[in-house]
Amino acid sequence: xxxxxxxxxxxxxxxxxxxxxxxxxxxxxxxxxxxxxxxxxxxxxxxxxxxxxxxxxxxxxxxxxxxxxxxxxxxxxxxxxxxxxxxxxxxxxxxxxxxxxxxxxxxxxxxxxxxxxxxxxxxxxxxxxxxxxxxxxxxxxxxxxxxxxxxxxxxxxxxxxxxxxxxxxxxxxxxxxxxxxxxxxxxxxxxxxxxxxxxxxxxxxxxxxxxxxxxxxxxxxxxxxxxxxxxxxxxxxxxxxxxxxxxxxxxxxxxxxxxxxxxxxxxxxxxxxxxxxxxxxxxxxxxxx
Amino acid sequence: xxxxxxxxxxxxxxxxxxxxxxxxxxxxxxxxxxxxxxxxxxxxxxxxxxxxxxxxxxxxxxxxxxxxxxxxxxxxxxxxxxxxxxxxxxxxxxxxxxxxxxxxxxxxxxxxxxxxxxxxxxxxxxxxxxxxxxxxxxxxxxxxxxxxxxxxxxxxxxxxxxxxxxxxxxxxxxxxxxxxxxxxxxxxxxxxxxxxxxxxxxxxxxxxxxxxxxxxxxxxxxxxxxxxxxxxxxxxxxxxxxxxxxxxxxxxxxxxxxxxxxxxxxxxxxxxxxxxxxxxxxxxxxxxxxxxxxxxxxxxxxxxxxxxxxxxxx
Numbered sequence: 385x386x387x388x389x390x391x392x393x394x395x396x397x398x399x400x401x402x403x404x405x406x407x408x409x410x411x412x413x414x415x416x417x418x419x420x421x422x423x424x425x426x427x428x429x430x431x432x433x434x435x436x437x438x439x440x441x442x443x444x445x446x447x448x449x450x451x452x453x454x455x456x457x458x459x460x461x462x463x464x465x466x467x468x469x470x471x472x473x474x475x476x477x478x479x480x481x482x483x484x485x486x487x488x489x490x491x492x493x494x495x496x497x498x499x500x501x502x503x504x505x506x507x508x509x510x511x512x513x514x515x516x517x518x519x520x521x522x523x524x525x526x527x528x529x530x531x532x533x534x535x536x537x538x539x540x541x542x543x544x545x546x547x548x549x550x551x552x553x554x555x556x557x558x559x560x561x562x563x564x565x566x567x568x569x570x571x572x573x574x575x576x577x578x579x580x581x582x583x584x585x586x587x588x589x590x591x592x593x594x595x596x597x598x599x600x601x602x603x604x605x606x607x608x609x610x611x612x613x614x615x616x617x618x619x620x621x622x623x624x625x626x627x628x629x630x631x632x633x634x635x636x637x638x639x640x641x642x643x644x645x646x647x648x649x650x651x652x653x654x655x656x657x658x659x660x661x662x663x664x665x666x667x668x669x670x671x672x673x
Numbered sequence: 674x675x676x677x678x679x680x681x682x683x684x685x686x687x688x689x690x691x692x693x694x695x696x697x698x699x700x701x702x703x704x705x706x707x708x709x710x711x712x713x714x715x716x717x718x719x720x721x722x723x724x725x726x727x728x729x730x731x732x733x734x735x736x737x738x739x740x741x742x743x744x745x746x747x748x749x750x751x752x753x754x755x756x757x758x759x760x761x762x763x764x765x766x767x768x769x770x771x772x773x774x775x776x777x778x779x780x781x782x783x784x785x786x787x788x789x790x791x792x793x794x795x796x797x798x799x800x801x802x803x804x805x806x807x808x809x810x811x812x813x814x815x816x817x818x819x820x821x822x823x824x825x826x827x828x829x830x831x832x833x834x835x836x837x838x839x840x841x842x843x844x845x846x847x848x849x850x851x852x853x854x855x856x857x858x859x860x861x862x863x864x865x866x867x868x869x870x871x872x873x874x875x876x877x878x879x880x881x882x883x884x885x886x887x888x889x890x891x892x893x894x895x896x897x898x899x900x901x902x903x904x905x906x907x908x909x910x911x912x913x914x915x916x917x918x919x920x921x922x923x924x925x926x927x928x929x930x931x932x933x934x935x936x937x938x939x940x941x942x943x944x945x946x947x948x949x950x951x952x953x954x955x956x957x958x959x960x961x962x963x964x965x966x967x968x969x970x971x972x973x974x975x976x977x978x979x980x981x982x983x984x985x986x987x
Contacts, residue, residue: 418789485959495951496949499946499949611786648797
């Protein structure tokens with residue numbers, strides 16, 4: 385029981401971290417990024433490459449990979465997605481367009497990864513030391529990943545609630561039409577939020593690569609889970625991400641331990657539908673659309 | 674009935690007759706290609722039936738296709754063929770009704786997310802059931818159905834899907850769906866039962882997808898969940914329908930034919946980079962042809978009409 389709960393907490397922390405990046409991209413920049421998981425896998429491969437090729441510690445690798453992804457995501461938004469934002473007349477139109485565009489992007493990133501690495505599964509052994517926590521044995525790398533996820537989540541929360549730029553980002557999330565009236569540069573902040581989301585997912589990718597096996601095609605699963613967590617928690621809401629992510633991780637771990645490991649996706653969907661039928665705007669969402 | 678309508682009717686009848694004699698004229702390779710073309714034409718048209726007017730992007734094609742194929746794998750040898758197809762259609766409609774009722778009340782984005790994982794969900798449930806209850810993973814299909822039979826069945830289904838699409842576009846239901854696509858709030862204020870209209874069309878579209886899966890199943894002889902629920906089909910169908918333009922009944926077919934040929938060519942020549950090229954094609958369509966080939970044709974027509982005298986729009 386304790387073991388299942390601990391596994392669930394670690395997993396849930398990861399889901400929450402992944403979802404926080406997506407909620408920035410979707411809640412603020414209004415880009416429904418279906419290529420999101422591909423960026424996670426991309427940085428997992430980058431970390432693998434650094435570790436096996438140059439023996440770079442993944443935690444050090446973070447310092448390289450995260451800023452690079454920030455810049456890549458920023459450019460992606462500026463060059464590639466801005467035309468769609470300009471073309472869209474309504475928010476719904478932008479949603480559909482961004483779904484389709486990032487869908488194509490998903491194939492491109494996946495295709496590049498496939499040609500580089502093939503369809504095989506990859507993993508590396510880093511900090512695979514057993515540690516005893518409340519009477520249960522866990523791998524060190526999972527604990528480190530969890531701790532870093534907590535740190536990153538807290539930093540993001542403080543940035544968004546305690547700084548001026550964070551406040552303006554939240555203002556864009558709440559009402560993009562009125563934000564310019566108080567001298568907020570919406571396009572610039574949207575690009576920034578999209579890039580921050582890219583940086584977050586890259587850090588999640590590095591952390592996950594330390595303890596999970598991954599392949600060029602496993603990004604879709606992460607996209608799906610991130611989307612489920614974001615929608616369940618309420619779009620654009622960090623606390624929602626945390627609660628929904630934990631809920632998802634715990635229920636997955638419990639079902640895998642006590643019922644059947646082959647039913648995790650069914651659990652995801654049951655939770656997703658259950659929450660949405662009771663609260664269509666998500667656990668922490670406000671108002672109905 | 675006007676002359677042009679009669680002409681269109683005569684031409685399409687001739688085309689159907691022409692397509693029906695194709696199997697006796699060509700070799701096995703071209704017959705197989707014809708089957709693939711018909712398969713994607715029906716899938717894309719069925720996708721367009723629902724997603725065209727409502728603008729809900731559905732990624733659930735594979736789920737229904739797989740349900741059809743798996744029904745045949747399980748029941749194929751126990752029941753006569755027409756009955757198997759009927760059962761497949763019933764299962765497909767029940768599944769889609771459940772999915773539709775539980776997700777179509779939600780906003781468009783939630784629907785996309787749900788259908789994004791639906792194929793994976795159904796696949797996992799089938800695997801779970803096969804492993805734990807029936808204890809077989811992977812089934813053989815030995816049916817006395819030739820490639821020609823598959824071709825003719827698909828051709829018949831294609832005719833039906835176009836006929837149904839044509840009828841829906843002229844019915845109250847089709848009109849209601851177009852209003853929903855434009856503005857759902859307005860539709861609700863007009864007294865349209867929004868949920869019923871969406872679910873009804875979702876079910877109709879899903880039944881066609883299920884039937885395609887069922888008809889195609891004998892082609893494989895061996896079937897397992899990862900073959901039946903191959904997610905690429907959903908994606909390909911969306912690209913095809915978008916290239917053609919999903920707001921007209923015959924639009925998706927215009928995209929299905931060239932793209933099927935393209936993918937066939939690519940997977941034969943460049944098997945490793947086909948995913949990459951598919952992504953590039955997708956982006957080209959989204960950026961350069963947002964309303965598809967049909968939209969382009971209509972724009973050109975409008976341009977010509979604009980330079981001539983003003984006529985009543987059709």
